[in-house]
Amino acid sequence: MTDNNASATRDADRVVIFDTTLRDGEQSPGASMTFEEKLEVADILDELGVDIIEAGFPIASQGDFESVFEIAKRVKNATIAGLARAAAKDIDRCAEALRHARNARIHTFISTSPVHMKYKLQMEPEKVLEMIASSVSRARNHVADVEWSAEDGTRTEHDFLCRCVETAINAGATTINIPDTVGYSTPQEYEALFRMVRERVPNADKAIFSVHCHDDLGLAVANSLAGVRGGARQIECTINGIGERAGNAALEEVVMATRTRPDALPFRTNIDAELLTRASKLVSAVTSFPVQYNKAIVGRNAFAHESGIHQDGMLKNAHTYEIMTPESVGVSKTSLVMGKHSGRHAFKEKLKELGYELGENALEDAFKRFKDLADRKKLVYDEDIVALVDDEIVTANDHIKVAALTVIAGTAGPQTAALTLDIDGEKKTHQATGNGPVDAIFNAIKALAPHEAALELFQVHAVTQGTDAQAEVSVRLSEDGKSVTGRGADPDTLVASARAYVAALNRLMVKRAKTKPEAMKAG
Ligand code: KIV
Ligand code: ZN
Numbered sequence: 001m002t003d004n005n006a007s008a009t010r011d012a013d014r015v016v017i018f019d020t021t022l023r024d025g026e027q028s029p030g031a032s033m034t035f036e037e038k039l040e041v042a043d044i045l046d047e048l049g050v051d052i053i054e055a056g057f058p059i060a061s062q063g064d065f066e067s068v069f070e071i072a073k074r075v076k077n078a079t080i081a082g083l084a085r086a087a088a089k090d091i092d093r094c095a096e097a098l099r100h101a102r103n104a105r106i107h108t109f110i111s112t113s114p115v116h117m118k119y120k121l122q123m124e125p126e127k128v129l130e131m132i133a134s135s136v137s138r139a140r141n142h143v144a145d146v147e148w149s150a151e152d153g154t155r156t157e158h159d160f161l162c163r164c165v166e167t168a169i170n171a172g173a174t175t176i177n178i179p180d181t182v183g184y185s186t187p188q189e190y191e192a193l194f195r196m197v198r199e200r201v202p203n204a205d206k207a208i209f210s211v212h213c214h215d216d217l218g219l220a221v222a223n224s225l226a227g228v229r230g231g232a233r234q235i236e237c238t239i240n241g242i243g244e245r246a247g248n249a250a251l252e253e254v255v256m257a258t259r260t261r262p263d264a265l266p267f268r269t270n271i272d273a274e275l276l277t278r279a280s281k282l283v284s285a286v287t288s289f290p291v292q293y294n295k296a297i298v299g300r301n302a303f304a305h306e307s308g309i310h311q312d313g314m315l316k317n318a319h320t321y322e323i324m325t326p327e328s329v330g331v332s333k334t335s336l337v338m339g340k341h342s343g344r345h346a347f348k349e350k351l352k353e354l355g356y357e358l359g360e361n362a363l364e365d366a367f368k369r370f371k372d373l374a375d376r377k378k379l380v381y382d383e384d385i386v387a388l389v390d391d392e393i394v395t396a397n398d399h400i401k402v403a404a405l406t407v408i409a410g411t412a413g414p415q416t417a418a419l420t421l422d423i424d425g426e427k428k429t430h431q432a433t434g435n436g437p438v439d440a441i442f443n444a445i446k447a448l449a450p451h452e453a454a455l456e457l458f459q460v461h462a463v464t465q466g467t468d469a470q471a472e473v474s475v476r477l478s479e480d481g482k483s484v485t486g487r488g489a490d491p492d493t494l495v496a497s498a499r500a501y502v503a504a505l506n507r508l509m510v511k512r513a514k515t516k517p518e519a520m521k522a523g
Contacts, residue, residue, distance in 0.1 A: 015258070015267045016234040017251065018210065019045050020054040021283060022067070023083055024248050025238040027057075030288070030457070030476060032483050034507050035067050037286040040393070042071040044279045045239075046078050049270040050251070052105060054236075057083040058097035059090045063511070065097050072101035079103035079145065086110040086135035095142035106139040109149035109177075112156040112164050125160055132164055133171045140172035149212065153178035154185040154193065162200045169203045175234060176207045180223055183216025183246060187226035194230030210234035213249045215241060220249035225257060228267055239283040240291055240298065252276045252297040252329065260324050277330035278355055278386075285390055288459060288474035288485045297329055332382055340374035354382060356389055366392045377468045377491050384470050387463045387489040391499070398506040399424050400449055402488075402498045409437040409494075419444035419498065441498045445505070453477040453508055457485075460493060473500040477508055484508045 022038055022045075025031060033041065038055070045053050055071040056064040072080045080101040084090035086108055098104035110121070110131055117123055123131075132148065139146040148168035150156055156164075165176050178197065180190060190211070198204045211227030211234070213220040224235050241250030255271045280298035284291050293301045303326040313320035326332075338346055347367050351358060358366060366389050373388060374380050395401070404420040414433040417440035421428055430447045434440030442455070457476035462469040471493040476485045484507035488499025 013267045014233070015228055015269050016051045016208065016210075017049075017255070017269050017271060018052040018054065018081070018234050018236045019050040019238065019251060020212075020236050020248065021045065021238040021242065021251075022071070023054040023056050024236075024244060025242040025283070025287075028243050028245070028247065028289075030483060030485075031242055032485070033286050034484065034510060035063065035070070038067040039070060039074065041239075041279075041283060041286065042075055044275065044282055046075045047272070048275045048279055049272045050078055051270060052079045052081050052234075054081040054083060054107060056097075059084065059093045065093065068094075068097040069100070072098050072104065076102070079105050081105040081107045081147065084108045084135075084139070086131040088135075088138055091135060091138045091142065095139075098143065103145065104143045105145040105147055105175075106143050107147040107149065107177075108135045108139050109151050110135070111151040112161060113152035114157060115155065116152045129163060129167050132167045136168050136171035136173045144174070146173050147175035147177055147210070148173040149177040149179055149210075151179060152181045154180040154190065155182065158196060162197060165197055165201045165207075166203060169201070169207050174207055175210050177210035177212050177234070177236065178227075178232075179212035179236075180214060180220075181212075183214035183220065185213070185223050186219060187222045190223045191226040191230035194227050194232050198231045208233050210236060211249075212236035214244060215246040215248065218246070220247070221253045221257065224249040224254055225265060228265075239279050240289065240295070242283065242287060242289055250296070252280060256297050256324060256329065259328075273328055274330040275355070281386065282390070285472075285487060286485070288457065288476060288487065290459070290461065302326075303331055338370075338374065338380055340371065342370075342374070350382075350385060351389065354386060354389075358389070358393075362392060362396055365396070373470070373491065377470070379464075379466070379468075381464045383463050387470055387472055391487065391489045395499070395503055395506070398503065399509060400502050400506055402495070402502050403427055404429075405441065405495055405498050407437045407441065407494050415440045417441040417444045417494075417498075419448065421445070421448045421502070423449065437494055438497050441494060442501055445498065445501050449502075449505060451479070451505065451508070453479040453505070456483060458497070460497070463489065471496040473497045475500040475504045477501075477504045479508060479512075482508075482511055484511055 042053055056068040058065040058068045068082045082094040082097050084094040094106050136146055136148050150164055209232040211224045211232045213223040235254050237249040237251040237254055239251050241247040255269050258265045258267045277298055291298055293299050310321050344367055369388050401422040403422045406418045408416040415437045416433050418431045428448050430444045432440050432443035434443045456478050459474045460471050463472050470489050470491050472489045473496040474487045476483055484504050486500045486503025486507055488496040490496040
């Protein structure tokens with residue numbers, strides 16, 4: 001078994017991990033996160049040891065500006081990057097959002113391929129070169145750490161790409177990113193591209209080169225690693241590989257590939273791999289993007305051995321079918337944790353072990369819910385506690401809460417829901433019917449808290465196995481082009497559904513309030 005083997009690598013082989021879950025990841029349709037969720041993700045990325053967190057695109061919206069601003073203020077270790085087009089107003093806004101970062105990076109980009117320059121930018125190549133020089137030097141006037149990206153770099157004509165890179169470095173860029181924006185490249189081609197640019201550009205030694213790969217052909221991770229073999233020393237990636245279209249290179253995959261195969265990939269990152277599973281679960285929960293079961297590293301089946309032959313081999317020696325241990329990526333053997341007799345102290349210890357440190361009030365609320373769960377569910381697993389606590393953290397400050405729910409379901413119909421909501425401390429009850437029990441619940445919510453939002457997604461999955469497993473429900477609502485996601489967990493799928501819908505509604509209210517100009521408190 002070849003686990004981390006950092007000592008075998010040299011410093012020149014240190015690869016910087018630039019996480020763009022909160023920017024490119026959040027850009028993927030339906031993956032939008034609330035302000036609080038973005039902070040939660042930023043916290044775990046920092047704990048994970050990523051070198052750079054791309055926190056957002058400050059000019060894109062007020063919400064993006066505010067979250068970059070807040071993340072820059074609170075993150076302790078990682079450099080915080082903001083994205084900016086090659087325009088003065090973008091760059092200045094980005095610098096403003098990064099004002100309080102301990103280490104700030106402005107990431108500015110412009111398209112360089114013939115098709116992008118002609119149709120998207122409608123600009124001549126010479127104008128693009130001018131804009132590279134002016135945008136990078138404007139960014140350098142704000143911060144010392146400037147990244148420049150050649151959007152659609154892999155479809156850019158080589159001579160022109162070299163001129164662009166040279167111009168960006170002359171203007172002060174310290175990192176040069178050559179993205180495979182449309183996921184078109186192949187590993188051999190991408191490796192050769194970095195070798196070519198580094199050889200031909202006279203000032204190439206003054207910058208770190210970076211890979212940024214999209215997964216349209218399923219090659220994002222392979223291409224990223226090939227780019228590193230070609231001399232790049234920064235990988236741009238996202239947790240669970242979320243991102244535009246088919247997504248970006250998955251952080252957990254590039255990290256574990258280098259850790260597991262230092263003989264073939266002698267590169268070192270600073271990532272604490274034992275936090276990968278937790279980070280994956282958090283990102284999946286806040287985006288409501290389920291992780292595919294067979295996903296490398298963090299999929300539910302990534303360490304499951306089902307066939308008799310494999311199980312037999314595993315029992316004889318784990319090396320027969322396991323190239324890395326589940327523990328090395330933070331998967332604890334599904335463990336029976338506690339039951340209804342477990343006390344507050346044991347619960348607190350368990351939370352610590354799972355990576356949570358809650359304040360006294362949140363701990364008390366979570367403990368009550370745990371006791372309630374332990375009364376109703378025979379076996380309480382780590383996963384149950386994680387679902388319960390995540391639910392608790394995300395909904396702690398909500399204005400609307402589910403207070404009580406009774407549902408009549410079955411073949412006779414009409415399915416009926418009697419629901420009590422606590423709205424800013426006042427209890428309100430309504431009874432509604434619907435086309436099935438979930439529809440009846442959602443109708444009752446609409447009657448108690450009227451709104452025009454459309455239901456975009458309703459998704460249920462079981463947290464653990466067995467018929468008494470907790471259901472985790474995700475609901476996505478959209479209003480005026482804005483989407484929000486809420487989730488709820490409970491052994492009763494209908495209660496979880498009500499909680500998820502109400503959670504989404506709370507997020508929507510926050511979003512509405514934030515789009516009013518007076519909500520801007522960045523200055
Ligand atoms: O895919 C891409 O080209 C990008 C750039 C903005 C870096 O995301
Ligand atoms: Zn991208």
